[in-house]
Amino acid sequence: MSKEKVEAYLFPAGGWGSVKSLATILGQEHIPLSGPLLLRKQNKPDGFMCVSCAWAKPDPPHPFEFCENGAKATVWEQTSKRVGPDFFERHMVGELLSWSDHDLEEVGRLTHPLRYDASSDRYLPVSWDDAFAEIGRELRAMEPDQAVFYSSGRASLETSYMYALMARAFGTNNLPDSSNMCHESTSVALPKSIGVPVGTVLLKDFEETDLILFFGHNVGSNAPRMLHQLQDARKRGVPLITFNPLRERGLERFTNPQSPAEMATLSSTKISTDYHQLHAGGDLAALTGICKALIALDREARASGGLPVLDHAFIAEHTNGFDALAAFCDETEWADIERRSGLTREALEGTAGVYARAERTIGIYGMGLTQHRLGVETVRMLANLLLLRGNIGRPGAGICPVRGHSNVQGQRTVGITEKPELAPNDKYRELYGFEPPAKKGMAIVEACEAILSGEVKAVVSLGGNLVRAVPDTARIEPAWRKLRLTVSVATKLNRSHLVPGAVSYILPCLGRIEVDVQETGPQAVSMEDSTACFHGSRGMAEPVSEQVRSEPWIVARLAKAILPPNPRLDWDGWVADYARIRDAIEATYPDVFKDFNARLFQPGGIVRPLGARDRIWKTPSGKAEFAVPPGLEPDPDMPVDAPDVLRLMTIRSNGQFNTTVYREDDRFRGIKGTRKILFMNGDDIDRLGLKDGAGVVLSTVSRDGIERRSMELKVVRYDIPAGNCAGYYPELNVLLPLFHHDRQAKTPAAKSIPVRVERVPE
Ligand SMILES: Nc1nc2c(c(=O)[nH]1)N[C@H]1C(S)=C(S)[C@@H](COP(=O)(O)OP(=O)(O)OC[C@H]3O[C@@H](n4cnc5c(=O)[nH]c(N)nc54)[C@H](O)[C@@H]3O)O[C@H]1N2
Ligand SMILES: Nc1nc2c(c(=O)[nH]1)N[C@H]1C(S)=C(S)[C@@H](COP(=O)(O)OP(=O)(O)OC[C@H]3O[C@@H](n4cnc5c(=O)[nH]c(N)nc54)[C@H](O)[C@@H]3O)O[C@H]1N2
Ligand SMILES: [Mo]
Numbered sequence: 001m002s003k004e005k006v007e008a009y010l011f012p013a014g015g016w017g018s019v020k021s022l023a024t025i026l027g028q029e030h031i032p033l034s035g036p037l038l039l040r041k042q043n044k045p046d047g048f049m050c051v052s053c054a055w056a057k058p059d060p061p062h063p064f065e066f067c068e069n070g071a072k073a074t075v076w077e078q079t080s081k082r083v084g085p086d087f088f089e090r091h092m093v094g095e096l097l098s099w100s101d102h103d104l105e106e107v108g109r110l111t112h113p114l115r116y117d118a119s120s121d122r123y124l125p126v127s128w129d130d131a132f133a134e135i136g137r138e139l140r141a142m143e144p145d146q147a148v149f150y151s152s153g154r155a156s157l158e159t160s161y162m163y164a165l166m167a168r169a170f171g172t173n174n175l176p177d178s179s180n181m182c183h184e185s186t187s188v189a190l191p192k193s194i195g196v197p198v199g200t201v202l203l204k205d206f207e208e209t210d211l212i213l214f215f216g217h218n219v220g221s222n223a224p225r226m227l228h229q230l231q232d233a234r235k236r237g238v239p240l241i242t243f244n245p246l247r248e249r250g251l252e253r254f255t256n257p258q259s260p261a262e263m264a265t266l267s268s269t270k271i272s273t274d275y276h277q278l279h280a281g282g283d284l285a286a287l288t289g290i291c292k293a294l295i296a297l298d299r300e301a302r303a304s305g306g307l308p309v310l311d312h313a314f315i316a317e318h319t320n321g322f323d324a325l326a327a328f329c330d331e332t333e334w335a336d337i338e339r340r341s342g343l344t345r346e347a348l349e350g351t352a353g354v355y356a357r358a359e360r361t362i363g364i365y366g367m368g369l370t371q372h373r374l375g376v377e378t379v380r381m382l383a384n385l386l387l388l389r390g391n392i393g394r395p396g397a398g399i400c401p402v403r404g405h406s407n408v409q410g411q412r413t414v415g416i417t418e419k420p421e422l423a424p425n426d427k428y429r430e431l432y433g434f435e436p437p438a439k440k441g442m443a444i445v446e447a448c449e450a451i452l453s454g455e456v457k458a459v460v461s462l463g464g465n466l467v468r469a470v471p472d473t474a475r476i477e478p479a480w481r482k483l484r485l486t487v488s489v490a491t492k493l494n495r496s497h498l499v500p501g502a503v504s505y506i507l508p509c510l511g512r513i514e515v516d517v518q519e520t521g522p523q524a525v526s527m528e529d530s531t532a533c534f535h536g537s538r539g540m541a542e543p544v545s546e547q548v549r550s551e552p553w554i555v556a557r558l559a560k561a562i563l564p565p566n567p568r569l570d571w572d573g574w575v576a577d578y579a580r581i582r583d584a585i586e587a588t589y590p591d592v593f594k595d596f597n598a599r600l601f602q603p604g605g606i607v608r609p610l611g612a613r614d615r616i617w618k619t620p621s622g623k624a625e626f627a628v629p630p631g632l633e634p635d636p637d638m639p640v641d642a643p644d645v646l647r648l649m650t651i652r653s654n655g656q657f658n659t660t661v662y663r664e665d666d667r668f669r670g671i672k673g674t675r676k677i678l679f680m681n682g683d684d685i686d687r688l689g690l691k692d693g694a695g696v697v698l699s700t701v702s703r704d705g706i707e708r709r710s711m712e713l714k715v716v717r718y719d720i721p722a723g724n725c726a727g728y729y730p731e732l733n734v735l736l737p738l739f740h741h742d743r744q745a746k747t748p749a750a751k752s753i754p755v756r757v758e759r760v761p762e
Contacts, residue, residue, distance in 0.1 A: 005672035006693075006716050012268035013220035014227065015255035017667060018068040025072050025662060029079035038513065039074060041540055042066040043225075045603045048513050049527050049537040051077055051154060052657060054403040055223040056203045056531040059604030064258050067224035069654070072662050077511040078541055081108025083493055085125040088114070092121040097498050101468065101730065102661035105492040110508035111545035116500040123497075123506060128549065128557070131505055136561030138485045138503055139458060144171030145439065146457040147485075148447045151416055152178045152464025153408025156512070156525035157534070158581040159551040160407070161588070162574065163462055164415035166559040168423060169434050169569065173441025174456075177416050178464060179408050180444035182367070184745040185375030186401045187412065193383040193625055194392055194399070195618035196610045198409055198532050201362055201398035203604075206233055208396030211358035212240040213351075214272070215283055215382065216368015216751075217402050220250015220668055221654040223366075223530075226402070227254045231269045239358075241351055242272040244368060245280050245649065246679070246726060247719045249668035274351070278342045280647040280724045281372050281752040285340030285632045286348060287381040292329035292337070293345075293352035294388055309356045311390030318615060319387055321626035328628045340632045342721050360396030361386065367651075370401075371750040375742040380627035387624055393615035403530040404658075406512075410528030413592065413608070414585055418443050427588040432568045444470060445746045448738055451479045458485035458501070460558070462551065465659040467496040471736040471748045474708070489554050494659060508548045514539040516550045519576035523550070526582070526600060533605030534593075552578060645701050646684065648753040650729040650736065659730045666728075669718075676711060678757070679718035679726040688757055692717040695760035698727075700735045700753060708735050712760055725755070 011017055041047030043057045043065035050066060052073035057065065066074070087107060093116070096104065113131050114123035139147055149167040151160060167175050179187065187197045194200070206229040219226050231254055234240060242251045252275070255268040262268065278286050298309035315322050334345045341348070355361060363386050369378045383392070383399060391397035403409045415423055418441035425436045442450060448470050450456040459466070459480075467473065467480055480486070483501035489509050490497070497506050510516055516523045516539050524538045549557075556571035563569070574581045579597050586593040592608055599606045611618045619625055652658070653666035653675065665672045669679070678696060685691060694715045700708040710732055720726060729750060740749045 003672070004674040007670045007672070009249060009668050009670040012253035012255045013224070013250035013668060014257045015268065016263065018257045021667060022068050022071050025075050029075050029081065031075050031078060031080065038078065038540060039064065039066055039071055042070060042074060045601050047538065048540055049406060049535050050074070051406055051512050053223045054406050054409060054530045055225045056529045056533060057535055057605060058203050062228065062258060065225070068257070069221060069224055069657070073657055074513060076660065076662055077491060077513055079108050082111050082544065083107045083109065084111045085114070088123040093123070093498050093500070094121050100661070101495060101659055102664060104494055105660055107493060109491060109544040110493060110506060112547045113508060114506040116504035131507065132557050132561040134503065135485070135487055135505060135558065139170070139562045142457055144437065145174060146455070147172060148174045148176065148442060148456050148459045149462070150176050150447070150459060150464060150466055151411055151462040153405025153411055154463050155411065155551050156407060156527055156537070157410045157414050157585060158525050158578050159462070159555055160411040160416050161414040161581060161585050162552060162555045162559065164423070165428070165432070165569070166555060166563065168428060168436045169432070169559070169563050169566070171437050173418050173420050173423065173437050173439060174447065175416050175418050175441055176444045176447050177408065177411055178405055178469070179412060180746065181469060181748055182404045182408065183370055183401055184443070184747045185370035185379050185742050188745040189376045189379035190383065190399070192619065193380050193627060194612040195624070196612045197412065198610065199398065199400045199530060200392055200610060200612050201400040202531050202607065203229065205362060205396050205398055209233060209360050209362045210238055210396065211355060211361040212238060213355070213361060213363045214240055214242045214251065215363070215365040216244060217364060217366025218248045218250065218652065220248060220254070222652060223402050224250065227271070228256070230254070230271055231256060234269050234271060239273040239354055240271060241274045241276070241354065243276045243278055243283060243286060245277055245720055245724050247275060247277065251275070276343050276347055277719070277721050279340065279721055280649045282341035282343070283369055284374050284378045284381055284629060285337045286343055287378065287385055288329060288332055288632065289334070289337040289341060289343070289345065289348035290352045290355065291325065291381070291385050291388060292332065293349040294356060294385070295326050295329055297352060297356050310388050314390035315388070318617065319624045319626060320621050321628070324628050325384055325626040332632065336632055342723070355389070360394070361389065361391045362398055362400055364400040364402060366402045368751060370747055372752050373740070373742060373749045374629060375747050375749070376744040377627065377629035381629065384626050387626060392624065393612055401530070407527035409530065409532065410534070413528055414589070424588050431584070431587055432566065434566065443746050445738060445741050445748065448472070448476055451476065451483065454482065457483060459483060460487040461496065462489050462555070465494040465496045467499050468494065468659040468730040468733065471733060471740070472708070472738045473730070473733040475706070475738070489551060507554055509554055510539070510543055510548050510550045512537055512539060514541050514543045518550070518553070518578070523578040524600060525578060528608065529605065532608040532610060534608065535605045536600035552581065644688065644756055645754045646723060646725045646757065648698065648732070648735065648755045649724065649726040649751045650732045650753065651726055653728055671716070674714070675728045675731055676713050677716050677727060678713040679716050679720055681720050681722040681724065682717050683722045684725070685715060685717055690715055690757065690759055695762070697758050697760055698732070698735055698755040699758065700737060700755055702737050702740070702754070704737065704739065706737070708737065710735055
């Protein structure tokens, strides 16, 4: 492990730093030359889809359609290190509990199905047949709603379709997804506003846009391939206005590591033309301010006989609720907008002025908007702003939520959801002849509550690391141990595996990058990217061991173990040839997946039909809906206005993928060798009597009487607005109360936790 160091990072995102960082991880994972050869096939129509982010795959692709972090994800999965039964002979589970997230995954790929043995506190090898026999017995003995079937957003469309079908045929809608902790605010907001649950922007819109508004996403670390589109737009002179409490390097300057000219001359492109460092959770106020200023500009222009600023024809023909929005903007005082957003009226009027002049605007956002108490309202306010000038449903414009896991959006498209009204129930009846459950299932927060109360007895996880990713981790861990059954389909060891239920299994699976051979030969799978395009993906690397199985194979075996026989559910036939799963997907969703198999490897992907792209609004009124929030107050129960309370954002470093920690470094933020960091504003450091480098502990300010405290963190003086601070997820999930979530979508409010900072005596 590198030595701890904090040092400002003065270089652009990308560039030589990227190349060096990739070389380091190739060495760390003992990857020979075949690694880089594999990378040439990443995100190509004849290759495999990256296991890192969900950003779009262009047609034609760049010669190397991968970024530093995508390459890290490939290398991390394709490591030459292995975790076999011998590892567990050497290490008891109790001992492994003291290991870091990095060290656990770093031991390598899981190679054998394992069953926890409480008497020796070890995982022991088990045969696949015995595993499914016992898991089947356990689940069949429960009420269906006592089981939860989680999926992290990586599994393919094929696996996800089978998984959702299996859970419903078993009798439950308990199908929470990582999306519940991520873009659920989007999935709730956008259908209400524009009648689709996903973004409307396609890659070609970036070529035609005149303005990009960018909220709460760290593109340089979390979707770096998007920097190509941003850089191209900036080279055309398109303004890009960023709203983010932190100055993120990828949003400031970028050197394309794939451009020999830029690399040789050390030149870079300035990405943001304006950078507004607002308060965490201040976006609703900021967006309200921009809408208010825009409406005022429109009134002035019309009063003086000028051209209107709003698209009145669009508003009249395509929308509802404009008057209510205008009234809300009129009523909301600038003083409140300034206080809540932390930005000045001038700054927001400036943005409104640029926006008023742009013909075509794209609004992009990430977790900075969704992970708040008013996440849904905030996403809807961004939609309001775009609708005011008719920026949805025409070229060069639209709304662009940057999705997380590489197929998280797709899992929802093929039926993974706890909401029965979103399940294809008529098709299940028609195609498979069973009656799907009508009762609403549990989302993540509800599943956690039910684990705490003992109502849930089994958790089956298709990927992921729930024990680490959820809120209130210190409360969840002991409750998780009381589960009757825990099953994790996984590629690597993680902390969730160290908190076994009474009966506990780890089922090792192939990664997407490996060749997947079934009865009819090598198989392909598919996923949906952030721009709602479907892509086929073919594994290319040698499987890690003879014992690992594909995710579709594992789900099919699980289904057969828990369900009564039903000849119309042809699990074996599906696994023998994944094209048949795609036929079933097409039969279930004929409009969305038309000619699915024939078009699987179409360059650029299969474009998913979305009404909003063509100004067909699938809302109850048939129109796009302006939304009015209840107010700008984020949270009456969680006071953030007291002088000693800071708003904590829990964020990702450049060296991690969610709970997977590649390295304990955060290059762009200048951190080396540690994650126990608290980024703070200099005035706050002085005001609270702390100093740079001091040891502190955070405690959550909450009225529920539960004490939540962090591990010791080191204060780092950072460019962040006073009143806000930031630290790393998942370490700080101990501070995030389960009840602190968006009111409508229940997305945990991970970006605005009220905390007090206590100095640790030296
Ligand atoms: N390499 C890599 N790629 C990833 C991931 C990863 O961990 N590593 N994770 C994947 C997943 S699942 C997801 S969901 C995405 C996550 O990607 P992001 O959406 O970038 O998520 P975070 O890193 O949590 O950071 C959120 C950003 O929002 C800013 N922010 C925080 N609070 C606020 C706020 O209130 N307002 C505004 N305007 N900004 C705010 C933070 O400063 C930070 O820049 O990335 C995906 N891609
Ligand atoms: N405080 C705070 N909490 C957060 C967030 C935050 O910003 N702040 N972000 C939230 C978000 S956006 C998300 S998406 C969640 C993420 O939550 P999860 O999706 O549950 O977590 P991951 O860390 O992505 O899961 C990592 C594990 O997945 C397994 N895995 C990797 N590849 C594969 C594969 O191909 N197949 C299978 N079966 N398993 C595989 C490996 O065993 C690895 O250990 O966390 C959420 N939690
Ligand atoms: Mo995510």
